[in-house]
Amino acid sequence: xxxxxxxxxxxxxxxxxxADDLDFIAxxxxxxxxxxxxxxxxxxxxxxxxxxxxxxxxxxxIEQPGRGSLVAETLR
Numbered sequence: 001x002x003x004x005x006x007x008x009x010x011x012x013x014x015x016x017x018x019a020d021d022l023d024f025i026a027x028x029x030x031x032x033x034x035x036x037x038x039x040x041x042x043x044x045x046x047x048x049x050x051x052x053x054x055x056x057x058x059x060x061x062i063e064q065p066g067r068g069s070l071v072a073e074t075l076r
Contacts (some may be wrong), residue, residue, distance in 0.1 A: 004029035011052060034058075 005026035014022060033039055037062050040051060043063065051058075057076045061069040 004031060006053065007031075010051065 003026070005022060008026050008029065009022055014025075017025075036056075040058070041047070041049075053075055057074055059071050060073040060075065062072045064070050
């Protein structure tokens with residue numbers, strides 16, 4: 001079974017990260033499942049987490065006053 005560190009280290013974004021920094025980030029990591037339709041972040045929330053999308057997709061939505069949400073991008 002892969003560890004959080006293994007999963008992070010496999011990502012191109014972290015390819016050149018020094019081992020100590022990778023260990024630090026991995027030590028803060030959690031493996032979570034987000035059900036379809038659930039928001040993981042809102043514009044007025046503290047940005048104190050980051051997410052590494054390993055499967056599925058996530059939509060970046062922009063709230064338009066009086067018109068609802070607009071999907072700006074879908075990440076896979």
